[in-house]
Amino acid sequence: MTETNTSGAGRPSLPMQGVPQPRRQDVLNLPRVHISSHPVMAQKVTALRDRNTQPPEFYRHVKEIGALLAYEATANLALEAVPIETPMGPMTGQRLAGGIGVTPVLRAGLGLAEGFREVIPDAQIWHLGLRRDEQTLQAIAYYNQLPHQVDLQVCYAVDPMLATGGSAIDAINVLKRRRIPRLCYVGIIAAPYGLLKLSQTHPDIDIYIAALDESLNDVGYILPGLGDAGDRQFGTY
Ligand code: PRP
Ligand code: URA
Numbered sequence: 001m002t003e004t005n006t007s008g009a010g011r012p013s014l015p016m017q018g019v020p021q022p023r024r025q026d027v028l029n030l031p032r033v034h035i036s037s038h039p040v041m042a043q044k045v046t047a048l049r050d051r052n053t054q055p056p057e058f059y060r061h062v063k064e065i066g067a068l069l070a071y072e073a074t075a076n077l078a079l080e081a082v083p084i085e086t087p088m089g090p091m092t093g094q095r096l097a098g099g100i101g102v103t104p105v106l107r108a109g110l111g112l113a114e115g116f117r118e119v120i121p122d123a124q125i126w127h128l129g130l131r132r133d134e135q136t137l138q139a140i141a142y143y144n145q146l147p148h149q150v151d152l153q154v155c156y157a158v159d160p161m162l163a164t165g166g167s168a169i170d171a172i173n174v175l176k177r178r179r180i181p182r183l184c185y186v187g188i189i190a191a192p193y194g195l196l197k198l199s200q201t202h203p204d205i206d207i208y209i210a211a212l213d214e215s216l217n218d219v220g221y222i223l224p225g226l227g228d229a230g231d232r233q234f235g236t237y
Pocket of ligand 1: 105106107108109130131132133137139159160161162163164165166167168194220229230231
């Protein structure tokens with residue numbers, strides 16, 4: 001899934017060292033990629049990046065960004081007519097046509113999923129555990145609570161960090177097996193490398209992010225980024 005460099009012993013050392021990466025401007029106009037321009041979002045992402053932001057505050061900001069991203073990512077959902085009675089009389093209202101699924105990629109996706117639930121309380125939450133092997137940068141699946149009966153109009157895979165793209169690509173692969181009509185990826189910060197890979201591998205999905213950063217460092221962390229999104233949410237440094 002990702003190109004890796006190996007040391008003499010055959011073990012990857014600096015897996016992104018020497019790997020060509022697209023520049024930020026190369027991926028700014030990819031089809032179906034939506035980069036938020038909301039000023040409140042920008043301020044909250046800055047708070048996340050700040051190394052002095054502690055886990056409780058960090059988690060709160062991730063959750064709030066999740067709610068803002070949910071507004072942006074649900075802006076074109078399908079509606080259906082529903083007859084209701086207001087105190088003044090009958091009318092035809094609207095409701096979402098079909099269920100909404102949210103798949104947090106564990107564990108860092110949990111805060112984002114909470115934000116989605118603030119906006120869409122009856123969304124189904126489908127947990128998916130993927131852990132990135134920090135030597136090879138390959139995503140390893142360890143948990144899957146996806147139902148087999150699917151009645152959704154759309155499912156959002158949510159994960160704050162799109163680095164090499166391995167975890168996001170695998171998450172969408174898993175969801176595609178459920179034959180959901182529409183899939184989206186929602187993240188906070190993307191590196192050009194991972195964004196391009198995800199967009200090329202899954203050109204049929206919409207990608208919503210809050211910020212597009214510069215690059216990956218030699219060990220696959222996003223620059224300038226925010227560090228480890230899971231550790232910073234849950235205090236496991
Ligand atoms: C982080 C992040 C993504 C993945 C991104 O998770 O939340 O899932 O890395 O990297 P990639 O684009 O190179 O795959 P991590 O594996 O650190 O697990 P965690 O959520 O438990 O911290
Ligand atoms: N995962 C993170 O949490 N941060 C990064 O910068 C890359 C992967």
